[in-house]
Amino acid sequence: MRVLGLEVRVSNAGAQGLYRTLGFRLVGLRRGYYKAPTEDALLMAMRLD
Secondary structure, three states: OEEEEEEEEOOOHHHHHHHHHOOOEEEEEEEEEEOOOOEEEEEEEEEEO
16 A cells, blocks of 8 residues: 655635645644644545555
């Protein structure tokens, strides 16, 4: 099984929605991942079958 993953800012609702329509699902959280400003990242992944 192959998996494609990405990180997206918690505040970036537009990108999160786009990624969901493409088949990505929420799989985790990275606290303080982004800097200037500091913000958490949502981890999203999609299976490539």
